[in-house]
Amino acid sequence: MLSCISSVTLGETPQKLAVQIDQELRTVWKQAGIQIGTRTSDAEFLRRVTLDLVGRIPTTFEVREFLGDQSPDKRERTIDRLLQSPEYALHWANVWRHELLPQSDTPAFRNLAVPFESWLRAELRNKSSYRSLVQEIMTASMNRDASSAAVSFLAAAEMKPANLAANSSRVFLGINLDCAQCHDHPFARWSKQQFWQYAAFFTAPTSAEGQTPRLEIAIPESSDVAQAQWLTADAVTWPASVDRETGRRVLATWMTSSQNPYFARNAVNRVWAHLMGRGLVEPVDDLSDLNAPAVPKVFDLLTAHFIATDYDLAMLIATIARLEAYQLTSASAHKSISNTDGPWLFQTMPVRGLSGEQIYSSLLTAAGTAVQSRETNSYYATSDRERFIAAFTPDRPARAQRSVLQALELMNGSLSAELLNGKTVSAISDAPFLSTGDKLETLYLATLNRQPLPEETADFQQALPALEQGNPDALKAVFWVLINSAEFGVNY
Amino acid sequence: MITLPRTDNSMSRRAWLASCGLALGADWRFSLPQAIAANSERRRSCILLWMSGGPSTIDLWDLKSGHQNGGPFQEIATATSGLKFCEHLPQLARWSDQLAVVRSLTTKEGDHERATHLLRTGYAPQGAIQFPWLGALTAQGHRSDSAEIPPFVSISPQRAALAQRAGGFLGPQLNPLILAGDDDVPVDQALKVPNLAPIPGLQFERERFELLEKLNSRFVSGRAGAVERSAQSAVRSSRSLSQQDTAKVFDLTQEPDSHRDAYGRNLFGQGLLLARRLVEHGVPFVDVTLDGWDTHNNNFTLVQNLVGIFDRAWAALMGDLKDRGLLEQTTIVWMGEFGRTPKINGNVGRDHWPRAFSAVLAGGGIAGGQAYGATSADGTTVEDRPVSVPDLLATICRAVGIDPVRQNVSNVNRPIRVVDSSAQVLKEVLT
Numbered sequence: 001m002l003s004c005i006s007s008v009t010l011g012e013t014p015q016k017l018a019v020q021i022d023q024e025l026r027t028v029w030k031q032a033g034i035q036i037g038t039r040t041s042d043a044e045f046l047r048r049v050t051l052d053l054v055g056r057i058p059t060t061f062e063v064r065e066f067l068g069d070q071s072p073d074k075r076e077r078t079i080d081r082l083l084q085s086p087e088y089a090l091h092w093a094n095v096w097r098h099e100l101l102p103q104s105d106t107p108a109f110r111n112l113a114v115p116f117e118s119w120l121r122a123e124l125r126n127k128s129s130y131r132s133l134v135q136e137i138m139t140a141s142m143n144r145d146a147s148s149a150a151v152s153f154l155a156a157a158e159m160k161p162a163n164l165a166a167n168s169s170r171v172f173l174g175i176n177l178d179c180a181q182c183h184d185h186p187f188a189r190w191s192k193q194q195f196w197q198y199a200a201f202f203t204a205p206t207s208a209e210g211q212t213p214r215l216e217i218a219i220p221e222s223s224d225v226a227q228a229q230w231l232t233a234d235a236v237t238w239p240a241s242v243d244r245e246t247g248r249r250v251l252a253t254w255m256t257s258s259q260n261p262y263f264a265r266n267a268v269n270r271v272w273a274h275l276m277g278r279g280l281v282e283p284v285d286d287l288s289d290l291n292a293p294a295v296p297k298v299f300d301l302l303t304a305h306f307i308a309t310d311y312d313l314a315m316l317i318a319t320i321a322r323l324e325a326y327q328l329t330s331a332s333a334h335k336s337i338s339n340t341d342g343p344w345l346f347q348t349m350p351v352r353g354l355s356g357e358q359i360y361s362s363l364l365t366a367a368g369t370a371v372q373s374r375e376t377n378s379y380y381a382t383s384d385r386e387r388f389i390a391a392f393t394p395d396r397p398a399r400a401q402r403s404v405l406q407a408l409e410l411m412n413g414s415l416s417a418e419l420l421n422g423k424t425v426s427a428i429s430d431a432p433f434l435s436t437g438d439k440l441e442t443l444y445l446a447t448l449n450r451q452p453l454p455e456e457t458a459d460f461q462q463a464l465p466a467l468e469q470g471n472p473d474a475l476k477a478v479f480w481v482l483i484n485s486a487e488f489g490v491n492y
Numbered sequence: 493m494i495t496l497p498r499t500d501n502s503m504s505r506r507a508w509l510a511s512c513g514l515a516l517g518a519d520w521r522f523s524l525p526q527a528i529a530a531n532s533e534r535r536r537s538c539i540l541l542w543m544s545g546g547p548s549t550i551d552l553w554d555l556k557s558g559h560q561n562g563g564p565f566q567e568i569a570t571a572t573s574g575l576k577f578c579e580h581l582p583q584l585a586r587w588s589d590q591l592a593v594v595r596s597l598t599t600k601e602g603d604h605e606r607a608t609h610l611l612r613t614g615y616a617p618q619g620a621i622q623f624p625w626l627g628a629l630t631a632q633g634h635r636s637d638s639a640e641i642p643p644f645v646s647i648s649p650q651r652a653a654l655a656q657r658a659g660g661f662l663g664p665q666l667n668p669l670i671l672a673g674d675d676d677v678p679v680d681q682a683l684k685v686p687n688l689a690p691i692p693g694l695q696f697e698r699e700r701f702e703l704l705e706k707l708n709s710r711f712v713s714g715r716a717g718a719v720e721r722s723a724q725s726a727v728r729s730s731r732s733l734s735q736q737d738t739a740k741v742f743d744l745t746q747e748p749d750s751h752r753d754a755y756g757r758n759l760f761g762q763g764l765l766l767a768r769r770l771v772e773h774g775v776p777f778v779d780v781t782l783d784g785w786d787t788h789n790n791n792f793t794l795v796q797n798l799v800g801i802f803d804r805a806w807a808a809l810m811g812d813l814k815d816r817g818l819l820e821q822t823t824i825v826w827m828g829e830f831g832r833t834p835k836i837n838g839n840v841g842r843d844h845w846p847r848a849f850s851a852v853l854a855g856g857g858i859a860g861g862q863a864y865g866a867t868s869a870d871g872t873t874v875e876d877r878p879v880s881v882p883d884l885l886a887t888i889c890r891a892v893g894i895d896p897v898r899q900n901v902s903n904v905n906r907p908i909r910v911v912d913s914s915a916q917v918l919k920e921v922l923t
Binding site for chain 2 (some may be wrong): 178282330331332350351352353399400401402403404405406407408409411412413416417420456459460463464473474476477478480481482484485486487489490492
């Protein structure tokens, strides 16, 4: 399983692996005889990769720099620059919080959101491996003095074994046990017995005098008792001394082992799904044998690499972002590219939705608010920001559709009203020497991160002749149109 | 199998027909949007009272008093001779002549998510296919871009994220307008549409919307997905919604207090009142959710509380619709994703039971004052005239005036009927 990757220095690995995966995908595409999309323009790529890696659109400065850069490896250097910036941890802590703790988006557990996300941010900044992250979450101490925000995962499950079993198997293993809690489902791979054997790890051990302590749980609506047992057939080895949290520790070790067939694959699948709009396996909650990946070799390569790099998330993202498949445009010249009857083979990039956080950060960026001011905790605590983001929180950002209420918020809401008076617009107001073309270009670069097309410039000039005089109302009108556009609100 | 969702249904249908080499008129069941509009009969509006969690219908509409599965509730006589309801439905009992209780609904889906999908779309979940909800199917054909209010409104859905995509393969323009979704704000604020008023002082309104439309059209052409098209259609719908007169429809303070009290000052009651206003304004489909029916523990206490809420609200709705001459034009549906176990469990609760449960139809097109079908003495099985979900939905379609056998093209290119072809319309339930 560990290929020649280990003989290559870590700095070169993402590039070499990306080339390997590109080759594999091209073989798959050729065999399937399907048309693939074309490469993104530089502007498209920069916007996409900035949103994906640091959670906001690029600034005007970043756009001009990138478009003006003539070096052939500018895309790779941009990927690495973004991953090394502090904003990477800021964004991906948020992504992982939604992924691992969806309960924190519900009223009952909203209080867990900020502490858990802060903890994730610190872990990502420290470049902790994904494996140690999960171990920390699974074995977090319930002891109030010792507890870190990692305990949020346990808190969100209210420490109930059944909840913990269902939640942990789903988010850390990609195994959906929901049905198995109550009955043996005809289509599911997992039995009710297996569910409760797994849940038993989340109980405290019971021990009778002289006997080895056991972890067991009574199965509801029956007289059976389940003994702690893995979802795989391997035997459990218990340590010599056993305490309240032994079950979770032992389970965490099994769960995060490189021999566990689900752990690394699940992480790889989820990260892939985020960046590519669809998982290598869909749905991402179901990595069972019944669900074959469309491109199995790619999945195997990425998983092996992930394990070999000690579960390095940044390295995984760096690899995927380098792929030809990641860099395909979403605009399809041929209808046949996306309207195929066969399995999805990543032959084009689908348009993806944005999370509430991404939209909020992008709006501020477009309006000219400095990026660094978003770091402070007080920023996170403002209820206006929370309210805005909650209105846009979807269950799967990749599939998020714009609702009428969201459109109204962007069109008429207080945040939009405020941003119309932001730096972007006022700077142009204060520069009367700019031609209409230049004014439009500045607004486009700030909001849509590209140059306006000639027909777009013509449309605006025709509709708003007052732009010529630098009329502030006309400028605001343009800004309003651009931030309300479909193009601004999605990740294409 | 994963394919990108089709969204612009009419465009793809034309392309699909062309690719099949199918001549127009070759099969009368394949009708293009224009033909549907031309053939449409006068349609009724539909209000769906969605009982989320699986309501214990054995304690409401089909009591087994005297049997050990019967539980503590007693039966009471209704205005219809021979038809009895639970004692906690005194107000609806007076409306029994308008209600058709279908007692023999039966499915194989005992999981909340799968069963909800089945009841709301008429189909069990099938991989990548994005089945549209009944609301979207009903709203289809009513759709016009100049409509002020989206034709499908969903009030306090239990999972707004799911309801958000209820348009399914019919396209995001048929996603519902969602009010009070996943929120914990007070009732009075929850049912308002926020941000209807434009930003004060912002000029060039007409120009802005024209430019926006041009920009969006350019962007979505050449991209096939639901995500970007939803952004386009949401803007169009929002603009219509912000018109002055339209905003008033959502303002419940326009109703006298006594009227609002009659429905009950809770989210469900006020939601039903809003549903009446929407239907009055021409909205074809509104669903209002009452959550909390998953009574594995403490069934009778919880059910009694929930029944109190909907007995009052629904009876108020019936009276209100009748007073305004709207009852004949409005079909009302009461249902949840499954019933509950006849055998009471160790926690004085009932668990999931899809094998035999009830749904209720009322209002326009429905022959009230009857119970259709019957269950066994112990409530566990259907003994007379079993009803599948397609049967039920096909019946609702007929009452509302849409064709249950009409085909739509799904997002995996397969044509899919509004209701599965196995459906048998329950003729006795219709007028």
